[in-house]
Amino acid sequence: MKKLAIILIAIISIAAISVTSYSIYFTDDPIIPLNTNLRNSYNYTAGATVSPGQYMETTFNDITGDYRPTYNELTEDQYHQFFSELPEFPKDFFEISQLIYDGKITDYSRVSPSYWKQPEFYPGWFTSINNTYIDNDPNYWTPEGYGCYPAIKEISAPSDTTITVNTYFRTGYATESYQGLIIHPYLPDTAKDLRGNTLFTQPDSSKKYISVAITNPDNPIYNSFKSSLPYNNVADNDWFCILKPTYQLLKNEYNEVTGESGFPSDWVRLLEYEITIAPDTPSGDYICAIKINEPCHQINQEFYFSPDHEYYGRAYYPGGGILKSNIPHFQVVIHVE
Amino acid sequence: MNKIKAILVALTLLSVFGAASVSADSSDVTTTWIVPADTTIAISYPTGEGKIEFDAAGQNFTDLAATSQTGATAALTITNNGNTAVQIEARWTSDWPTGVSYVNISVSDNTNSTSLSYTDADETTNQTLVASLAKDGSESFWIWTTGNEVDETAGVDRTLRIYSTNT
DSSP: OHHHHHHHHHHHHHHHHHHHHHSOOOOSSOOOOTTOOSSOOSOSSTTOOOOOOOOOOOOOBTTTTBOOOOOTTSOHHHHHHHHTTSOOOOTTHHHHHHHHHTTSOOOGGGSOHHHHTSGGGSTTHHHHHIIIIISOOTTOEEEEEEEEESSEEEEEEOSSEEEEEEEEEEEOTTOOSEEEEEEEEEOOSEEEOTTSOEEEEOOTTHHHHEEEEEOSOOOHHHHHHHTTOSOOOOOTTOEEEEEOOSOEEEEOTTSOEEEEEOOOTTSEEEEEEEEEEOTTOOSEEEEEEEEEEOOOHHHHHHHHHOTTSTTOGGGEEEOSSSEEESSOSEEEEEEEO | OHHHHHHHHHHHHHHHHTTSOEETTSSSOEEEEEEOOOOOEEEEETTOOSSOOOOOSSSOEEEEEOTTOOSSOOSEEEEEOSSSOEEEEEEESSOOOTTEEEEEEEESSOOGGGOEEEETTTTTSOEEEEEEEOTTOEEEEEEEEEESSOOOOSOOOOOEEEEEEEO
């Protein structure tokens, strides 16, 4: 019994060390705020203006029964149609959102979806709502719109580590289709600032030491038919994703408009980007990234023709083919120490 | 005794799985900088067509407007949903069908005479449509095409690719 107690204490000690070393947690130390020059190594914005959102005092909204802001020109019906599937709007929403914008909160996996699933979380919302939801022309057809927030993260890490880095991947406002997109994690040749200028060149040995993957679960509908496709362009560590529409006109059997719908509960995905740094990786700066590719013809055909899911027919749209950015949709700069 | 064994097993598993993966905010891995740029762009077809479409009545056509395009309704609208201004450029990803000689794109209004032109010699070269589209901005485009002795087909698709650059 005494031996067993000693073994137990030893294991508890080992486990405690392990948990201390590897758990996901925040320290009480001040997190590096944006716009200080404490740790960033590069001029990421290169003079491009990155605008904050609007961060305001919340007041109770009688229509929605939570703390969602009041939009004077939205009708009561529209509040319910646009926002009813989203989580309750928190009272401290703007306080937390601003801390994330300012770079003070960095571990997105700990942020409740009650924050990042709200359109108000994204800095462009308060100026975009007018030309999308309030003054939206119902004749418009908006099939393609997506992006990541934030665009760049800088990480410091030792070798022999596997890290998960998050970004929010979302549908554009008032986008009406189910967008099929291939998220491709890769090691680009160069790191880019927001304007597309080269910040540094990837070390030649990067592929020997750094590997990247998306670890979100695949789309179950795509998974159900992918093995039967004669060809598909989703590589082994790519992630096929459907981004859901953020606006739809609801029509009856006579094709008459009966209403509108807005944000589904999963219009934003928390993208989990896993980066593995091998043992003995030389110290220095490395760049990992994500770009969006268009699904191939064979995948698209399955979505067009399969009437047993909500992505069927015209509602499905192969994204990633028309819109291209001059920089990757998401970049992670890693200092290996 | 069984209870102690169960605790031992649980603790052993914890120590094994605890080392598997870490977030970017653990003791030795730190997020040191974040650039909170949101570069979301959206593409709309105000005509309600699924794409920019040209329906020619014959093999020859001059300044044929995109289908359903009118003075009030553009063929294409680009909206900046992000929080940085962007420059918008565009080009075709492959050559046009033989016989198509021009595509004119007018920015902000439907005046063909003030439009910028792509020709069959440079359709795959980027041209700037908008030098700076504000973070909450939206821009509309009216489009015409000209062709001569173009093969009759049931429809040929070409991709007009839109490139955004933060400014």
